[in-house]
Amino acid sequence: MAPDTQADTRAQGARAQGAQVDVIVIGAGPAGENVAGRCADAGLAVTIVERELVGGECSYWGCIPSKTLIRPGEVLAAARRVPGAAAAVTGALDPAAVFTRRDRLVGGFSDDSQVPWLTDKGVTLVRGTGRLTGRPRHVEVTAADGDRRVLIASRAVVVATGSRATVPPIPGLAEADPWDNRSATAARSVPRRLVVLGGGAVGAELAQAFRRLGSAEVTLVEGSPRLLAREEEFAGEQVRAAFEADGITVRLGTRAVEVRRSRPDSATPRGPVTVTLADAAGPDARGDDARGDDAGGEAVVADEILVAVGRTPATGDLGLAAVGLPPGKFIEVDDRLLAVGVDGGWLYAVGDVCGRALLTHMGKYQARIVADVITGRRDAAGEPARDVADGLAIPRVTFTDPQVSAVGLTERAAREAGLAVRAVSVATGGVAGASVRGEGITGTSKIVVDESRRVLVGATFTGPDTQEMVHAATIAIVAAVPVERLWHAVPSFPTVSEVWLRLLEEYGL
């Protein structure tokens, strides 16, 4: 029997069992859950399909555990900046207690506490792996025991299957069984020596977290010339300096060309890992992962290697080819989050899998938009819902110390987009609010102003605790508040938000 006919037959059975719903969501991470919840709130019948844990990567192996591992070191560093409190910091962090708290915040790697949020809204949870059959609005679900059934949606199917860590084809890497974000955030011990491949958000946050939890040697290897390469240049430079002050070895502009894990010994139960780095000036440093004849420079020996070089969309086994889309790729969407290239207007994608912004809050925003598209909800002006924020103001916070908190465009990206911008910067530590919080607070606050409209298009704040500064900038950008009007938004004294006043003065107001 042809696959489609089989699917048809099962579909008939499913219909007879009353399995037709308005909306099917595949993947119950933060994006999928929010699509389901908002559609259900609007009165639609929704089924959500999840093959692992309701809550997705963010809840168990992403945002929550990583921030839980970072927080203790951040608290100690904050105390050490305050004379009087610093003297009270006499001991080291207790990793066992940190891991216990992590376990609690991830619900013991169980979704028991997350499922009621869905079921209370009337959403039906189906455990299993969802796959598009090729027929419009048909999803085949395979349960863990192999049982298969086909669900049919009357309105829409929303893909929210997220992403997983990319493991690049570096010789010996896969065989070395490296840590990815899952193994690192779920760790139960602190490796004495850790090598981290990738100086983006995942690599930077976890390198510092493990160093502060007690790793004696942490080496961070980043292929491009600076950390957090998509942010303002000063951000990566300041994070590098802080990491080096923390005792982390930062290797920029080079890559691993070979990885080898040796047999276990008494000190290293999984066996030590030797990572050979390319000569920084060699061809591998420019992006070729395969080892060349002339490759090979410094070797770093560690107990664990963490791979944090980016994400691969979870679309390899989703049946995308059956609807005419390339498997294993991000699903391209339009501003209604509708998959581009699929006829009939029934397939949507949100969250990491659509590749617009690999951030929980943006996935949840896309989820709210897509739910409004599906339910036909309009705004007060009668306009249909569409994704505005992804093209305008994506807020992002990298929870290193110093934090890098940014929204919208960097100065360079704005210029590359053809905008006539003027940028001004001030020291984050230069206001009374920072002095009160601690000694020696550094960092930079910068705004990027579109000169033709006199509105912000980007802002970056580096320094401790800047995560709470970024939302003001997000509002200024999204609301297109002219700088002359921002002048009247008076920051409280003594808060770090006074950098806004300094920035506007620097701009000339």
Ligand SMILES: Cc1cc2nc3c(=O)[nH]c(=O)nc-3n(C[C@H](O)[C@H](O)[C@H](O)COP(=O)(O)OP(=O)(O)OC[C@H]3O[C@@H](n4cnc5c(N)ncnc54)[C@H](O)[C@@H]3O)c2cc1C
């Ligand atoms: C270490 C780390 C730290 C991070 N920290 C932050 C942070 O601080 N802030 C932030 O905003 N973002 C952070 N992120 C990013 C954030 O985790 C993701 O952007 C977010 O989880 C994406 O949500 P999602 O719902 O699109 O996908 P996911 O969270 O990946 O969820 C997808 C779900 O779909 C399920 N699924 C996949 N395929 C199928 C299928 N075929 N059938 C059924 N179910 C399926 C999966 O099991 C999963 O539960 C971090 C990421 C990492 C790795």
Ligand SMILES: NC(=O)c1ccc[n+]([C@@H]2O[C@H](COP(=O)([O-])OP(=O)(O)OC[C@H]3O[C@@H](n4cnc5c(N)ncnc54)[C@H](O)[C@@H]3O)[C@@H](O)[C@H]2O)c1
């Ligand atoms: N605080 C947060 O919001 C947070 C935290 C973690 C992750 N995230 C999200 O998760 C996404 C994925 O994070 P990520 O850090 O895995 O990816 P990333 O794309 O942000 O960074 C990967 C880095 O690895 C480097 N790289 C690539 N190949 C390499 C190689 N072979 N050797 C050395 N370096 C190499 C790249 O130059 C890049 O700087 C981010 O884009 C972010 O949106 C967010």
